[in-house]
Amino acid sequence: MTDASFPRPVLVVSRCLGFEPVRYNAQIVRDDFVQRLSALCQPVVVCPEVEIGLGVPRPPIRLVQRGTAVTVVQPETGRDVTDAMRDFAEGFLGGLSVVDGFVLKSRSPSCGLRDVKLFDDAESPTPRQKTAGAFGGQVLARFPDAAVEDEGRLHDELLRERFLTLLFGLARLREVADSGERAALVDFHARYKYLMMAYEEIGLRELGRLVAGVAELPWEETIARYRARFARTLARPARTRAHVNALQHVFGPLSEGLAPRERVFFLDRLEQLRAGALPLGEALTLLRSWALRFENDYVERQAYFEPYPRALVA
Secondary structure (H helix, E strand, O other): OOHHHOOOOEEEEEOOOOOOOOOOOOOOOOOHHHHHHHHOOEEEEEOHHHHOOOOOOOOOOEEEEEOOEEEEEEOOOOEEOHHHHHHHHHHHHHOOOOOOEEEEOOOOOOOOOOOEEEEOOOOOOOOOEEEOOHHHHHHHHHOOOOEEEEOOHHHOHHHHHHHHHHHHHHHHHHHHHHHOOHHHHHHHHHHOHHHHHHHOHHHHHHHHHHHHOHHHOOHHHHHHHHHHHHHHHOOOOOOHHHHHHHHHHHHHHHHOOOOHHHHHHHHHHHHHHHOOOOOHHHHHHHHHHHHHHOOOHHHHOOHHHOOOOHHHOO
16 A cells, blocks of 8 residues: 555644744754655644634733633733633534544643643743643543544653544545445454454444444444444553464464465564564564465454554654
8 A cells, every 4th residue: 555545634733843932932953754644634623722812922922720710810910811712612513514533732831732831820930730721621521532642642652642543544434434334344344353353342342333333323323333432442552472472463364375384484573572572563564474375355454464554763
């Protein structure tokens, strides 16, 4: 599969992540991975702070706990922009007719997802805790099934792998939804079988039952249910033990054509993988080569081998 054959996800990205110098200090954040990713997506860039008129450069804003409410204030000016930020987020997010994922600026009082400082007052030097930003929090609440991360966490290999797998999977599933063809959903499920097995086998089985009864529900409801459960299935990085289980299942239909020494060789590779002494990619490449050799189209087409474009492999 070539990178051009992948669907282009609709991805909302913080504008400061390589697009424009719109941070509070008029700087831009250079992030090579975000730029490579954006080139393979349909990027929708946004800076909530600029959109509500705070300007560039600007005095920083912060989150302040007032009673049971979290407010957004600009300590230097005394300005409270809570309502403006809420209204912008509601309007912008509500206007997204299509979206597959988000990459937002970490630690930003507006865009942060989990590591934003929350203070007791506008002048306090020490935060009381960490939370989501004013815009990022609404993203998490409104789009629980989307692929959502901040640029900082995408430097973690396992988190990046999960994010990209979900992002491009959702984009492909959106194409299935647009087709209106139930056979396309059956094909999608078959294509993602071993990949989902490596993430959560319970989710794979539940989605299998949904696909088996695809004619029993309206198409839109079927797709909505499938998308939500698919996202939950890929909610956490896959564990090594689950990968070993999935690889054994891929190996099954291929093993009959192998010589005894080849079978022993692969099973030894699995034990090395289990022990953390072998990269997952080596086992996958070996299985894929056998699928090509035996012309096993079902195995060769599995998304497990290539869930996202090669250009994004670190």
